[in-house]
Amino acid sequence: MINFDNVTKAYPSQSRPALENVTISVDKGEFVFLVGPSGSGKSTFLRLVLKEERPTDGHIRVSGRDLARLSNWRVPMLRRRIGCVFQDFRLLPSKNVYQNVAFALEVIGKPRRFIRKVVPEVIDLVGLEGKHDRLPDELSGGEQQRVAMARAFVNRPMILLADEPTGNIDPATSIGIMKVLDRINRTGTTVVMATHDAAIVDSMRKRVIELEYGKVVRDQSRGVYGQAY
Amino acid sequence: MRAQFVLQEIWIGLRRNLTMTVALVVVVAISLSLLGTGLLFVKQVDATRSYWQGKVEISIYLCTAESVSVQCKQNGPATAVQRQAIDAQLTSMPQVASVVYQSQAQAFQQFKQEFSNNPSFVSTVSQGDIPDSFQVKLKNPQADYGPVATAVTGKSGVDSVIDDRSILAKFYKLLGGARNAVVIVALILLIAATLLVANTIRLSAFNRRRETGIMRLVGASNFYIQLPFLLEGIIAGLIGWLISVGLLIAVKSLWLDTLQQYFTFNVILSAGDLVEVVVLAMCVGVLLCGATSFLTLRRYLRV
Numbered sequence: 001m002i003n004f005d006n007v008t009k010a011y012p013s014q015s016r017p018a019l020e021n022v023t024i025s026v027d028k029g030e031f032v033f034l035v036g037p038s039g040s041g042k043s044t045f046l047r048l049v050l051k052e053e054r055p056t057d058g059h060i061r062v063s064g065r066d067l068a069r070l071s072n073w074r075v076p077m078l079r080r081r082i083g084c085v086f087q088d089f090r091l092l093p094s095k096n097v098y099q100n101v102a103f104a105l106e107v108i109g110k111p112r113r114f115i116r117k118v119v120p121e122v123i124d125l126v127g128l129e130g131k132h133d134r135l136p137d138e139l140s141g142g143e144q145q146r147v148a149m150a151r152a153f154v155n156r157p158m159i160l161l162a163d164e165p166t167g168n169i170d171p172a173t174s175i176g177i178m179k180v181l182d183r184i185n186r187t188g189t190t191v192v193m194a195t196h197d198a199a200i201v202d203s204m205r206k207r208v209i210e211l212e213y214g215k216v217v218r219d220q221s222r223g224v225y226g227q228a229y
Numbered sequence: 230m231r232a233q234f235v236l237q238e239i240w241i242g243l244r245r246n247l248t249m250t251v252a253l254v255v256v257v258a259i260s261l262s263l264l265g266t267g268l269l270f271v272k273q274v275d276a277t278r279s280y281w282q283g284k285v286e287i288s289i290y291l292c293t294a295e296s297v298s299v300q301c302k303q304n305g306p307a308t309a310v311q312r313q314a315i316d317a318q319l320t321s322m323p324q325v326a327s328v329v330y331q332s333q334a335q336a337f338q339q340f341k342q343e344f345s346n347n348p349s350f351v352s353t354v355s356q357g358d359i360p361d362s363f364q365v366k367l368k369n370p371q372a373d374y375g376p377v378a379t380a381v382t383g384k385s386g387v388d389s390v391i392d393d394r395s396i397l398a399k400f401y402k403l404l405g406g407a408r409n410a411v412v413i414v415a416l417i418l419l420i421a422a423t424l425l426v427a428n429t430i431r432l433s434a435f436n437r438r439r440e441t442g443i444m445r446l447v448g449a450s451n452f453y454i455q456l457p458f459l460l461e462g463i464i465a466g467l468i469g470w471l472i473s474v475g476l477l478i479a480v481k482s483l484w485l486d487t488l489q490q491y492f493t494f495n496v497i498l499s500a501g502d503l504v505e506v507v508v509l510a511m512c513v514g515v516l517l518c519g520a521t522s523f524l525t526l527r528r529y530l531r532v
Contacts, residue, residue, distance in 0.1 A: 077448065106234045107447060
């Protein structure tokens with residue numbers, strides 16, 4: 001589903017590349033944790049998958065497509081098949097839960113009938129039934145992240161990228177978030193989650209890829225956060 | 230394409246940016262009005278010029294008892310013989326198209342008719358004050374004035390030779406100057422309007438960077454992301470244009486048309502001319518706002 005072949009990404013202002021000779025292959029339906037300290041290249045990895053950045057060297061394939069050959073006007077089509085969740089939720093403060101989720105479908109021109117049917121289903125899936133009319137301000141951090149996940153998942157993407165989704169949330173609430181991600185993963189969606197949260201990684205027992213200074217230092221199925229020797 | 234959604238986004242954009250939008254509308258309205266006024270002026274001058282084109286002549290005024298010039302005082306009023314001599318000379322010249330003699334009575338009648346809307350002025354003039362004259366039409370007014378004028382100037386019985394064009398030229402110069410001033414101010418304002426459009430759209434894009442960020446993330450096409458901004462600029466331009474239409478109608482009916490009374494030209498622009506100018510102003514307004522929005526967006530909403 002996601003294939004990095006010897007990918008290097010160097011930003012012009014920095015002497016050390018953000019990613020260096022990274023080769024990673026993520027299969028369809030996998031759940032992968034991307035771990036490593038700040039500045040290890042986790043976010044760069046996610047941005048490269050979205051084609052928000054171009055690699056300096058190497059090839060990236062997402063669902064069989066070579067991103068280097070994907071023309072600019074086709075990039076939106078790629079992004080429609082990838083959902084994104086962030087540490088800071090990125091909800092629209094003037095729109096309520098329903099409108100925030102529906103926004104993702106409206107801006108890609110889906111018919112209203114389809115939106116009316118699908119949005120409530122996804123809001124139920126993330127566990128926010130009965131809270132359609134709440135504004136983001138009126139929700140807890142965990143609930144806001146659920147809205148963000150509903151928005152990321154509402155178009156049924158093949159891949160869900162999560163950049164430290166539990167970074168602003170307390171551990172107890174994080175468990176709920178992880179359950180939703182697991183539920184999304186069970187529908188066949190590939191999930192890649194960048195995180196610092198050792199407890200979560202340890203408890204999930206999924207594949208762990210560890211980055212350090214832009215290099216893959218560990219790739220382990222059913223791994224834990226810390227070094228396992 | 231969801232029209233309702235796009236309209237809603239435009240409305241949000243215009244409302245959030247209200248002060249800038251109002252400023253934009255006002256500047257567009259004023260600059261388009263001035264541009265339109267300049268164009269109306271051009272049309273007025275052209276219409277007046279073509280009206281007069283067929284009528285421009287050389288007037289050769291003859292000496293009368295009232296004439297004050299030195300040569301008339303020495304020789305007295307023109308006699309019938311002198312008149313015939315002048316007539317014969319003019320008719321024989323190859324450059325002359327036609328010669329018409331206008332007696333003092335005819336001249337006074339024409340004068341009364343031309344200034345019929347100003348009776349107090351007419352009452353100060355009596356028959357005999359206006360000299361009789363030859364109205365000469367030339368085949369080629371540009372080149373032939375010189376030779377014809379020199380041929381008759383100084384002949385006995387001739388008071389003065391006046392090129393009608395030189396009188397009109399002064400008037401055209403006046404109109405032309407006013408027109409140029411209006412067009413220059415309009416152009417400067419159009420530049421200001423362009424900058425304002427760019428700024429408004431930039432502000433609007435900044436205000437909605439969350440929305441556009443999410444739109445990009447979920448895979449909205451560039452067209453869909455940019456359309457609300459583009460339409461925002463165009464709608465502001467159209468509102469400005471509508472206001473300018475009102476102002477232009479006022480300029481034409483209250484000013485240009487009343488100006489006619491004082492000049493007794495009777496060349497009033499038709500409604501068609503006004504429509505032409507108004508449509509042109511719309512094209513300029515929409516094109517300016519649309520193109521500026523588009524170019525600004527290319528710089529500030531890059532994928």
